[in-house]
Amino acid sequence: MPSDDARTGRHDRPLAEQVEQLLAVGGPLPIAAAGHPVLRRGTEPFDGQLDPALLARFVAALRETMHAAPGVGLAAPQVGVALRIAVIEDPAPVPEEIRVARGRTPQPFRVLVNPSYEALGTERAAFFEGCLSVPGWQAVVARHARVRLRALDEHGEPLDEEFAGWPARIVQHETDHLDGMLYLDRAEPRSFSSREAMAGRWTQPTPERAAAELGFTLPD
Numbered sequence: 704m705p706s707d708d709a710r711t712g713r714h715d716r717p718l719a720e721q722v723e724q725l726l727a728v729g730g731p732l733p734i735a736a737a738g739h740p741v742l743r744r745g746t747e748p749f750d751g752q753l754d755p756a757l758l759a760r761f762v763a764a765l766r767e768t769m770h771a772a773p774g775v776g777l778a779a780p781q782v783g784v785a786l787r788i789a790v791i792e793d794p795a796p797v798p799e800e801i802r803v804a805r806g807r808t809p810q811p812f813r814v815l816v817n818p819s820y821e822a823l824g825t826e827r828a829a830f831f832e833g834c835l836s837v838p839g840w841q842a843v844v845a846r847h848a849r850v851r852l853r854a855l856d857e858h859g860e861p862l863d864e865e866f867a868g869w870p871a872r873i874v875q876h877e878t879d880h881l882d883g884m885l886y887l888d889r890a891e892p893r894s895f896s897s898r899e900a901m902a903g904r905w906t907q908p909t910p911e912r913a914a915a916e917l918g919f920t921l922p923d
Contacts, residue, residue, distance in 0.1 A: 730767075736837070746786055778877050791877055815854040818874070829846075829891075829921045832844040840896065845891070
């Protein structure tokens, strides 16, 4: 579990002290599940609350936790820290048919500090999406097909990049976490599917069959 302060949402201790306690245990960090207040209260911008050495250790722990889960992104509030920091990385080990249908291309490891995004164009894409904080379930989410990301990296250098396809989805998903949102808030309710249903029924590259059989509409 996260530290006591992370569990209760209290801010009576400096964030640096909370992070030090969180990292003291070692190994992958516990991931907060849906229903935990830390996932809903939003985050404060990073402005030096962690010194460079502690920030580097925290980023390394986020990366280790993301890999262990496994996932392609992880935001600080998912481990109980209400700071506007996330990490993303996607080796995209998927069949060619899925890669093409979803626009899923490999992404190198990135640290996103104080990220924000804006839509580029009006096209939206809908696919099943999951979350490390909502284990065992997926749902169809319509998101912007292309976005422009602005952020800083862990060294304070500016990032200004355009993303399309699945990488754009990852950017939106992780940035939403920093605003107190889960993919549940954007999902098509009739599409919610268990791990078993996903494995047995909805393994297709796109969700058209699920939409037809579960009775929901996909964006044009």
